[in-house]
Amino acid sequence: MSGSAVLLQFLNGLAGASSLFLVAAGLSLIFGVSRIVNFAHGSLYMVGMYVAVWLSAKVGFWVSVPLAALVVGTLGAVLEIALLRRIYRAPELLQLLATFALVLVIKDFALWAWGPEDMLGPRAPGLTGAVDIAGRQFPQFDLFLIVLGPAVFVFLHVLLTRTRFGILIRAATEDREMTGALGVNQRWLFTSVFALGAALAGLGGALAIPREPANLEIDLALVSDAFVVVVVGGMGSIPGAFLAALLIGEIKAFCIGLGYSEITLVAEFIVMAVVLVLRPWGLLGRPLAEARTPALAETDYALPRRAMLSLLIVLALVPLFSDAYALVLLTDVLVFALFAVSLHLLLGPGGMVSFGHAAYFGLGAYAAALLLLRAHAPMELALLAAPLAAMAGAALFGWFCVRLSGIYLAMLTLALAQIVWSVAFQWNAVTGGSNGLVGIWPAQWLGSRAAYYFAALGLCAGSIAFLWRIVASPFGQALRASRDSPLRAEAIGIDVRAQQWAAFIVAGTFAGLAGALFAFSKGSISPETLSVPRSVDALVMVLLGGIQTLTGPVWGAALFTWLEDAVSREVAYWRAAIGVVILLLVLAFPQGVAGTLKKWFSR
Amino acid sequence: MILLGVLATPLVSQAQNVKIGELNSYKVFPAFLEPYKKGMELALEEINRSGGVLGRKLELVTRDDGGTPGDAVRVAEELIARERVNVLMGTFASNVGLAVANLANQRKVLFVASEPLTDKIVWENGNRYTFRLRPSTYMQTAMLVPEAAKLKKRRWAIVYPNYEYGQSATASFKKLLSQAQPGVEFVAEQAPALGKIDAGAVVQALAEAKPDAIFSSLFAADLQKFVREGNTRGLFRNTVVFNLLAGEPEYLDPLKDETPEGWWVTGYPWSEINTPEHKAFRDAYQKRWKEYPRQGSVVGYTAVYSVANAIRKAKSAETEKLVEALKGLQMQTPFGPIVWRAIDHQSTMGAYVGQLSRKDGKGTMVNWRYADGAKYQLSDPEILALRKE
Numbered sequence A: 001m002s003g004s005a006v007l008l009q010f011l012n013g014l015a016g017a018s019s020l021f022l023v024a025a026g027l028s029l030i031f032g033v034s035r036i037v038n039f040a041h042g043s044l045y046m047v048g049m050y051v052a053v054w055l056s057a058k059v060g061f062w063v064s065v066p067l068a069a070l071v072v073g074t075l076g077a078v079l080e081i082a083l084l085r086r087i088y089r090a091p092e093l094l095q096l097l098a099t100f101a102l103v104l105v106i107k108d109f110a111l112w113a114w115g116p117e118d119m120l121g122p123r124a125p126g127l128t129g130a131v132d133i134a135g136r137q138f139p140q141f142d143l144f145l146i147v148l149g150p151a152v153f154v155f156l157h158v159l160l161t162r163t164r165f166g167i168l169i170r171a172a173t174e175d176r177e178m179t180g181a182l183g184v185n186q187r188w189l190f191t192s193v194f195a196l197g198a199a200l201a202g203l204g205g206a207l208a209i210p211r212e213p214a215n216l217e218i219d220l221a222l223v224s225d226a227f228v229v230v231v232v233g234g235m236g237s238i239p240g241a242f243l244a245a246l247l248i249g250e251i252k253a254f255c256i257g258l259g260y261s262e263i264t265l266v267a268e269f270i271v272m273a274v275v276l277v278l279r280p281w282g283l284l285g286r287p288l289a290e291a292r293t294p295a296l297a298e299t300d301y302a303l304p305r306r307a308m309l310s311l312l313i314v315l316a317l318v319p320l321f322s323d324a325y326a327l328v329l330l331t332d333v334l335v336f337a338l339f340a341v342s343l344h345l346l347l348g349p350g351g352m353v354s355f356g357h358a359a360y361f362g363l364g365a366y367a368a369a370l371l372l373l374r375a376h377a378p379m380e381l382a383l384l385a386a387p388l389a390a391m392a393g394a395a396l397f398g399w400f401c402v403r404l405s406g407i408y409l410a411m412l413t414l415a416l417a418q419i420v421w422s423v424a425f426q427w428n429a430v431t432g433g434s435n436g437l438v439g440i441w442p443a444q445w446l447g448s449r450a451a452y453y454f455a456a457l458g459l460c461a462g463s464i465a466f467l468w469r470i471v472a473s474p475f476g477q478a479l480r481a482s483r484d485s486p487l488r489a490e491a492i493g494i495d496v497r498a499q500q501w502a503a504f505i506v507a508g509t510f511a512g513l514a515g516a517l518f519a520f521s522k523g524s525i526s527p528e529t530l531s532v533p534r535s536v537d538a539l540v541m542v543l544l545g546g547i548q549t550l551t552g553p554v555w556g557a558a559l560f561t562w563l564e565d566a567v568s569r570e571v572a573y574w575r576a577a578i579g580v581v582i583l584l585l586v587l588a589f590p591q592g593v594a595g596t597l598k599k600w601f602s603r
Numbered sequence B: 001m002i003l004l005g006v007l008a009t010p011l012v013s014q015a016q017n018v019k020i021g022e023l024n025s026y027k028v029f030p031a032f033l034e035p036y037k038k039g040m041e042l043a044l045e046e047i048n049r050s051g052g053v054l055g056r057k058l059e060l061v062t063r064d065d066g067g068t069p070g071d072a073v074r075v076a077e078e079l080i081a082r083e084r085v086n087v088l089m090g091t092f093a094s095n096v097g098l099a100v101a102n103l104a105n106q107r108k109v110l111f112v113a114s115e116p117l118t119d120k121i122v123w124e125n126g127n128r129y130t131f132r133l134r135p136s137t138y139m140q141t142a143m144l145v146p147e148a149a150k151l152k153k154r155r156w157a158i159v160y161p162n163y164e165y166g167q168s169a170t171a172s173f174k175k176l177l178s179q180a181q182p183g184v185e186f187v188a189e190q191a192p193a194l195g196k197i198d199a200g201a202v203v204q205a206l207a208e209a210k211p212d213a214i215f216s217s218l219f220a221a222d223l224q225k226f227v228r229e230g231n232t233r234g235l236f237r238n239t240v241v242f243n244l245l246a247g248e249p250e251y252l253d254p255l256k257d258e259t260p261e262g263w264w265v266t267g268y269p270w271s272e273i274n275t276p277e278h279k280a281f282r283d284a285y286q287k288r289w290k291e292y293p294r295q296g297s298v299v300g301y302t303a304v305y306s307v308a309n310a311i312r313k314a315k316s317a318e319t320e321k322l323v324e325a326l327k328g329l330q331m332q333t334p335f336g337p338i339v340w341r342a343i344d345h346q347s348t349m350g351a352y353v354g355q356l357s358r359k360d361g362k363g364t365m366v367n368w369r370y371a372d373g374a375k376y377q378l379s380d381p382e383i384l385a386l387r388k389e
Helices: A003-034 A041-059 A061-082 A093-114 A140-162 A164-174 A176-181 A186-208 A218-233 A238-257 A261-265 A267-278 A305-321 A324-347 A358-373 A379-401 A406-426 A449-472 A474-484 A486-491 A496-522 A532-545 A552-570 A574-588 A593-602 B002-007 B030-049 B069-082 B094-107 B137-150 B164-180 B199-208 B220-233 B249-258 B276-289 B295-314 B319-326 B380-387
Strands: A130-133 A136-139 A437-440 A523-525 B018-024 B058-064 B087-090 B110-113 B130-132 B155-159 B185-190 B213-216 B240-247 B264-267 B330-333 B336-339 B351-359 B362-371
Touching (some): A003 A041, A003 A140, A003 A218, A003 B199, A041 A093, A061 A186, A093 A218, A093 A532, A093 A574, A130 A140, A136 B199, A136 B220, A140 A164, A140 A186, A140 A238, A164 A176, A164 A186, A218 A267, A218 A406, A238 A261, A238 A267, A261 A406, A305 A324, A324 A496, A324 B069, A358 A437, A358 A496, A358 A523, A379 A406, A406 A532, A437 A496, A437 B094, A474 A486, A474 A496, A496 B069, A532 A552, A532 A574, A552 A574, A552 B069, B018 B069, B018 B295, B030 B058, B030 B249, B030 B276, B030 B295, B058 B069, B069 B087, B087 B094, B087 B295, B094 B130, B094 B164, B110 B295, B137 B164, B137 B240, B155 B164, B164 B213, B185 B199, B199 B220, B240 B249, B249 B362, B264 B362, B276 B295, B295 B330
Parallel strands (some): B018 B087, B087 B110, B110 B130, B155 B185
Antiparallel strands (some): A437 A523, B264 B351, B330 B336, B351 B362
């Protein structure tokens, strides 16, 4: 690259960094104060884009920008008051489930309101052209962004350090309970911070329209970028987010400038993984204060043995009186139930949130496929050996992950999963690239839907029983002790990290088995088995069923799979419908379906 | 309750109808698939008004496949096992298309893949039960090569979305252009992630390589970002651009007054094609839906007619007979006559090749010609080798 090419790419990186920062700053504020992992932040950004494109046709671009921020800020306040406020007392992750449902609803709302076609907004009046820099054309609007990013940063910095509102935000970020104990009205604080964060997302969206069209795919693409920036910078740290946005913006620009554009597929996740391994709380973050919420009513992980046995018998009899499709659907339910139960071992007894559990599911699926297609192993062997690949992956990743905690651990699992995904996506010769691999069918004797259903039933039920047994074992007890009080656990001689690492390995192995079963039930796999949505599905299943019960993940998997199947058949806007159902369930059953039902019955 | 929901078998309804089980990612790619659905429904109404097939009504059972191969396979199983459809049809993304094709082969059900572009669905992974309607990535790339070679540009830069479609378009283009124009140089290659192009940096990097011409397979939001940045930064001032698919209304219309002049594209100039067969289609479509047809409309419309014609030719709705009937089936479409090739189950439906132009703040295609899909194929021995037959 010539000197001027370097300069131009540097400027491109700065412009990209500014727009990243706008979104990330809002997300960081919201997380810092309310600890909500707001999946819907990208959706708010998307709404900002659509509103800005729509308004700029009526009132002009420059007026539409603040209006869009205002509209989205108001929307944020409404969502917080109407929805999130009701579930702050629920287990922490339930808010994540609620924001996931919002993503679904908002996406379909945008489709309904603005139609399926991408909407390219106007150029910014006054900044439509380019200026000559080092003999090359550089857009005026990008220069404006380069200035705006730091300006917003200074504004937020002053707000946080010089105003009473800012002091309260920082106090709540540092120690939420103490702030409350000192008489600060937390409700008002949470609402206003959520509205501010949403407004920043709306502002970011509105300012993006001269550079990219409003489209329905932007929400999830954006929220993962924003999360990476926030985590790399350190959750809750605005200067950190700014620094991280700069780092990632520049790295991406130079990957492209130097001709390594393929790396942009995962560049930010590689950065995140490296940063988290070296600095467990991000670049400028500090260890999170332990939330002193009253310990969750500890679930008794007792198992309704008789009920489960009868269920098993009923399931074994299903092929006698059902049609063939019911077996296909139930096979899916069984596979996802095992996947969810394996995740639950980490989430529940392990106390470790994983956003990247699909990595092990996908490793199992790919290992099975590769053993069958490339190594020409018998199908039975491929099925049973595949979990070993997932086990190896979990051992490797778990070793790094258990050195972190909380949201940082979750984001490292996500980063590692994305790296595995990108390898599968890019390595055409071995993994079939984005198309994946086809022709992964079970052996002859398992070829019929009923035979495969029985195989899946046997393996999944056996594995689930084993995983449940583990929770009650001495290892499970030690794991739960490590979750509830790492200090005391260590004091009585438990190697906390070793327990957590072992939990990772066990959970990964069984996720791998689920993945291998999935591969043979579908006959083909693609990188989708490793993707973020697959990880999120598993989380949703666990949370829907109830994280504090043992059987919850199974019910969650059944409910979610059945919902998807039934709703997508009957309703045109099925994503929104699923979102609404999840929201209603979240509000009605804050302990998860199984958890709440159990509570009712035990009264 | 859930178990009951799962087991409840829907009442057997209209057992007399011939059923097409159509699965597609309606909510993931709505810009293409909403017009597609309208095209299908128009065809269905026309066919049933004129007496259906085999004296029976043709029925369309549509399902959303969620855009993932795993869900699509489950949905296809439902169509096969519960709905007992006679034919599977549809799919959009290549990985979903391949997964359903693979299932069709396993369950021995005819699958008419209407939209997926991947070459593999009829070549490397082709199977007895899978047929594909649209011109493949290879075919559409090959359609652009004659114009590209004519220009005698030496230095080419390439930009493509980083997944199978973009990769294979790029590989085919390099191979075909090098054959047509020995000595051509490829000076830069950019592969941004699908839907996430960092357009400023990509345009800059391409400009640094000082290419004479650019081959792009970008589409949708990526294309719009690329065009706007390129316009602002003057990338297209002295560079000819060839862009697959950019002339399709789905991707061209959002560009409006940004539409770059003179780009060579494949697409569908719906307002300008005045052959009798296209006029009839366009009039019927506009009358029925009060809007103009998109590329998706033509694909949906033709896919339903393909199935209907195959049933008529076979005089049966039985899978094996339909497979034989589709091989070599000749039929009329809004784009003119096509043949379903027996050798690889690819239809010869073509595409329009032309140049982009701005008219009244909107994009349109000029200097266009119809590129007949029959002419842009690998040789038969090459295909047989790929299909391992």
